[in-house]
Amino acid sequence: MDSNGILSICSCINRLAMELEGALVFFLFRVSNSKRF
Numbered sequence: 001m002d003s004n005g006i007l008s009i010c011s012c013i014n015r016l017a018m019e020l021e022g023a024l025v026f027f028l029f030r031v032s033n034s035k036r037f
Helices: 003-036
Strands: none
Touching: none
16 A cells, blocks of 8 residues: 555545534534523
């Protein structure tokens, strides 16, 4: 496996992690909002 393939996999994982992080923050925000009411 060449370094180019590893780089593309890293960027793919990075993008996935960012999307998961955004979804997690959104989920926690919704949960904390629903607990107030």
